[in-house]
Amino acid sequence: MIPDTRLMSPPLIGSYKAEDVVFLLKDISDAKLEVPTEDREEAIQAGRHYSEMLPVEYQPTQDYLDLFHRTLQSSAKKVALAAGVVAELIIKKRGCNVVLASLARAGTPIGILIKRYVEKTYGITLPHYSISIIRGKGIDENAILYMLQNHPSSEIQFVDGWTGKGAIRKVLIEASKIFHEKHHVLLNDDLAVLADPGHCSQTFGTREDFLIPSAALNSTVSGLVSRTVLRPDLxxxxxxxxxxxxxxxxxxxxxxxxxxxxxxxFDEIMDQAKLQAEQLYLHPEEESWKGMQDITRIQNDFEIRDVNLVKPGVGETTRVLLRRVPWKILVDREDNPNLEHIRLLVKDRNVPIEVYPDLSYSCCGIIRPAKGEKS
Structure with a gap:
């Protein structure tokens, strides 16, 4: 029985088309939440939760914007194929009575692609929402209740952009348990992602660690929506x-x-997407979480006590360079073609690059420890 809770109606926010996604987020545009990068990093490492403030968003140089457009042009078909594969897997595993719940904000454009692919391929319009999940605080239960109340006979499929260490997958697993205990509703904690280099998802389009162009920018490629915020005064x-x-x-x-x-x-990749999804469905690849073995090795080699300072994968490394204070960037090899934008950001921010052989990921960003700490 879904609790009948009085919830706010979703505001009309974001720059996406209304038919692509509904943001189940409260509009707090008038709040002054941005904190300079250095101050924010110091506050986070001193114990303040990252969801209580926002980074000052990186304004890319023209060279970087040009690189975004070049990357998008060269990788659009590859991204389309991965989106098609994960969409086909969702339909095979869940059927068509599904609500897409993208995790804001990296999951939002991926959820839109999945929704569009299913509509084009099967003529089915899946409801699609973007909701908040926060490491250390859990998922937005009001958003879950809203979806359950409005789609009582549908199963929720959570969607994100990519995996790194698998931290958000772990938050989702724990949040689903808590939600079941509180509301007696069993959620499926399978997290569908475009790319799973961390090997911690059951439903993915690829496990290659490549640049998904939507990871290369912040709000300007995510519907002009900020990171999500959870503060009791707001x-x-x-x-x-x-x-x-x-x-x-x-x-x-x-x-x-x-x-x-x-x-x-989508038209040109549809047959290949169906074929690849069929193979993954019949011969599923295990969730080995093998990316975490790399993280443990990095922690030991660089004497890093806090695992949250290690951000593996192209997507997470990009985030480190865009909105954290990076210490160094590890790459699997000098000539990796997936790292052109990383090299531009590294040059812009004057951060050293170090080759780290036998890395499962293309690269890994390490955040600079707070002053007074070794790591």
């Missing part, structure tokens, strides 16, 4: 988690450019 008991809508950046927004360019390749 978010009430019946509110969704909060986010800002950066309307002032509409002129720089490429959110729809990304999903439109990738979606344009």
């Amino acid at each position: 978010i009430g008991p019946n509110d969704f988690h909060g986010a800002k809508f950066y309307r002032e950046w509409l002129a720089e927004d490429v959110s729809n450019v990304f999903v439109d360019q990738v979606s344009a390749h």
Whole structure:
């Protein structure tokens, strides 16, 4: 029995088309939450939760923007294939009575691609929402209740962009247990992702660690929505988690450019996506979590006590360079073609690169420890 809780109606935020996604987020655009990168890093490492403040978003150089567009042009078909594979797997495993719940914000454009692929291939319009999940605090239960109340006979499929250490998958597993204990509703904690280099997902499009262009920018490729915020002075008991809508950046927004360019390749990859998904469905690859073995080795080699300072994979390394204080970047090899944008960001931020052989990922970002700490 789904509890009948009075919840707020979702606001109209974000730059995506209304038919692509509904954000189950409270609009807190008027709140002053941005903290300079160095100050934010110091606060996080001193114990303040990252969801209580927002980073000052990196404004890319023209060279970097040009690289984004080049990367999108060269990888759009590859991204389309991975999106098609994961969409086909969702249909095979869950059927068509599914609600897509993308994890804001990296999951949102991937959820849109999955929704568009299913509509184009099967003529079925899946409901698609973007919701908040926060490491250390869990999933937005009000958003889950809203979806269950509005789609009582459907199964929720959680969607994200990629995996790194698998931290969000672990949060989802724990949050699903807590939700079941509180509301007696069993959620499926399988997290569908475009790329799973961490080997911690059952439903994925690829396990190659390559640059998904939507990882290369922040809000301007994620519907102009900020990272999600959870603070008691801003978010009430019946509110969704909060986010800002950066309307002032509409002129720089490429959110729809990304999903439109990738979606344009669905016709040509459809047969291959069906074939690959069939093979993965009949011969599933295990969740070995083998990426964590790399993390343990890195922690030991560089004497890093806090695992949260190690961010593996192209997507997470990009995030480190865009909104954290990086110490160094590890790469699997000098000539890795997936790392052109990483080299540009490293040059822009004056961060050293170090070759680290036998890395499962293409690269790994290490955050600089707070002052007074070795690591």
